[in-house]
């Protein structure tokens with residue numbers, strides 16, 4: 001029996017079982033379509049002792065992260081979010097030329113570039129070589145390593161302790177969350193601040209966001225579980241922002257436990273109280289998610305079957321990780337979705353893992369004029385509907401699958 005990533009209690013309680021699924025970032029070339037494809041169980045558990053929601057580790061992280069197809073800079077709204085964060089935190093912590101910022105999971109340097117532009121020394125840490133090369137090319141110093149105690153010790157030995165350690169959408173992707181947070185503790189200067197953003201489990205549950213579950217995401221956090229894990233490593237969560245990104249995220253602020261300069265804010269207290277009253281510290285609360293997801297699948301298939309019966313053509317927009325979970329779990333292949341498009345040239349001419357739906361450049365939509373465009377990265381729906389507003393000229397409509405099937409005329 002597998003045991004909890006954090007507290008090591010045996011994992012006995014299913015949160016949701018999404019069946020067998022390929023790695024969501026392993027896009028296929030045309031030659032690979034005729035080969036065998038690896039599928040792994042996508043079974044999510046909730047720990048009965050600490051309530052950490054987690055996927056059992058079936059795939060070694062080296063297999064996942066050495067080449068990563070996701071480049072943060074391809075999303076305009078994500079870039080704007082990064083810029084706004086840098087402006088806010090630079091002011092709040094009074095960062096300057098004498099400070100040091102380290103970002104964990106720094107991807108292609110999409111965020112650190114804004115610190116560099118302000119003359120603030122930075123270092124990116126990311127295990128994926130191809131994205132790190134992109135960061136270095138744009139002037140963001142980056143090391144290609146999986147972050148943990150060992151990397152933290154090397155950096156500290158080089159005199160590189162940080163005033164600010166930040167990370168967005170990296171905590172879930174850490175296979176050994178204890179080693180990761182222990183590394184943060186070592187790397188943080190006395191008086192330093194940590195900010196980490198992650199999708200909020202409460203929103204995932206309330207809004208059927210089961211497609212944000214994939215093998216690359218090992219764990220899913222509430223404020224309560226994050227607080228518990230950081231506290232176990234001598235770090236205190238003292239503040240939190242609730243953000244609209246990725247369907248609803250938290251940005252937690254942490255400091256050393258013995259740093260009394262920043263007391264816990266009212267915002268952090270009230271979020272903790274809300275999670276407790278929502279029952280996130282009780283196993284029963286997690287038990288109904290499976291049925292909720294079965295119903296979400298039925299409703300999406302109902303829409304697609306109806307549309308195809310009426311002879312409508314459906315194309316996808318985007319080829320994000322979450323799209324692959326959704327399409328594989330629901331069994332949606334080219335019988336429903338003729339193709340999808342993406343702005344990332346790395347994906348053009350490739351195929352979605354498992355479903356083998358072809359990926360084209362966005363211009364394909366104008367050329368084929370589909371009746372419906374299914375937006376797979378639904379967290380970016382406003383941005384995409386604006387970019388692709390031209391589909392209305394032939395009566396095309398947008399469809400957003402999560403939290404519920406919604407058609408936008």
Ligand SMILES: [Zn+2]
Pocket residue numbers: 004005006007008009047048049050051052
């Ligand atoms: Zn546990």
